[in-house]
Amino acid sequence: MKTAEAAFIYSSEEHLYHFHEKHPFNPRRLRLTMDLLQYSGALDQSMILKPRYATDQELALVHDQAFIEAVKQAGCGRLVEEQARNYGIGTDDTPFFEGMHEAASLLVGGTLTAVDAVMNGSYSHALHLAGGLHHGFKGKASGFCIYNDSAIAIEYLKQNYQARVLYVDTDAHHGDGVQWCFYDDPDVFTLSIHETGRYLFPGTGSVTEKGAGAGYGMKLNIPLEAFTEDESFLESYETTFREVVEFFRPDVIITQNGADSHYLDPLTHLHTSLKSFHAIPKLAHELAHTYCNGRWVAVGGGGYDHWRVVPRAWGSIWLEMTEQTDILNQPIPQMWHEAWKEQAEELLPSVWHDPEDMLPIVPRKPIITTRNQQTVEKALYYIRNEKKSLRTPINEKR
Known part of the structure; x- marks a missing residue:
């Protein structure tokens, strides 16, 4: 097994962030991914760092104290429903569960553990799949997210390491909570x-x-058309990521790796395959080494086809981080099938790639591709003009 300077942040205690068994945001995604990597020989105990709990002071880097107290009370069953709704708690998306403050604090602490591992020079990269709760707001839970670990990590990076941060979010859902938190901040670039x-x-x-x-x-936002396929998704991703990182020159890159743009995801309408999820971390890895001395923190996010998609998509991030992508050409280990086949609600995949004929043909593909290209052009207009302005001699500006 070939290892690289990467840390895998995980603890079984992170499974306590669990709304209920029928909720789509199910922590078994973490165990499925970890088992797949371990049975593939890509992950051993020496690579795993245990997450710590975030302190209230760290949570307050982003969240209002009143909201933090409300989450504590909700997790103890002492928050009345009317009060809870004001904080986005007790909804279908973010229902009550016992110990929700502690569980959510551990997810935040896991991302902070990843940040420290990279920024103190112990590791070049770190992966925390239980993180990526990008919909959390300063005073309100939203979209399965209580505390916004990515936003807290960014503010933590600014205050403790004086870092300029590039946040790249490829979840099918807009990374709204992170964007709005830093909307007027010139030292944080958010690309969704x-x-x-x-x-x-x-x-x-x-x-x-x-x-x-x-x-x-x-x-910078790239809102893709519904039914966007791999080629257009990756063209949009690579074009914007390359131009943004060259323009912004960050000290560290954080990527949010939702796995819900896949064709099989039950909650979205994008039309990608595992081809995209193999390419996404590859580019992040390259650009982190080119611009940030390798400093790259990756977190999880959405992804609701737990059996067929998420383990392979998230597993690909670790294989890229640790330069073990040759495993992608091997069969899925039979031991992983044996471990999960009795629980699986779908036929478990046998290889890391999707069959090329799996996706139905999209009749509107040329139109979708053109519209996405136009969206990219509009989104990059400001950056391209700024770069052009900086290159223009003073006498020409006059």
Whole structure:
């Protein structure tokens, strides 16, 4: 087994972030992925770092104290329903569960553990799949997310390491909570590539959301058309990521790796395959080494086909981080099948790739591709003009 300087952040205690068994945000995704990597020989105990709990002070880097107290009370059964709804708790998306404050604090602490592992020089990269709760707001839970670990990690990076942070979100749902938290901040660039909000929660993330004040131009959104396929998704991703990182020159890259743009995902309408999920971390890895001395923190996010998609998509991130992508050409280990076949609600995959003929033909593919290209052009207009302006001699500007 070939190892690299990467840390895998995980503890079975993270499974306590569990709303109920029928809720789509189910922690078994973590165990499925970890088992797949271990049975493939790609992950051993020496690579795993145990997450710590975030302190209330760290949570308050982003969240209002009143909200933190409300989550504590909700997890103890002492928050009345009317009060809870004001904080986005007790809804279908974010229902009550016992110990929700402690469980959510551990997920935040896991991402902070990943940040410290990378920023103190112990590791070049770190992966925390239980993180990526990008819909949490300062004073409100939203979209399965209580505390926003990515936003807290970014503020933590700014205050403790004086870092300029590039946050890249490829979840099918717009990374709204992170964007709005840093909307006027010039030292945080948020890039979100997602399904258009015309049809999907949270309904935001248009190309016109570019930031405000000193942060104007530091927020970039690519709302893709429904039924976007691999080629158009990856073209949009690579074009924007490369131009953004060259323009912004970050100290560290955080990627949010939702696995819900896949064709089989039950909650979204994008049309990608595992081809995209193998390519996404490859580019992040390359650009982290090119611009950030390798500093790359990756978190999880959405992804609701637990059996066929998420383990392979998330497993691909670790294989890329640790330079073990040759495993992608091997069969899925039979031991993984044996471990999960009795519980599985779908036929478990036998290989890391999707069959090329799996996806139905999309009749509107040329139109979708053209519209996505136009969206990318509109989104990058400001950056390209800024770069052009910086290159223009003073006498020409006059």
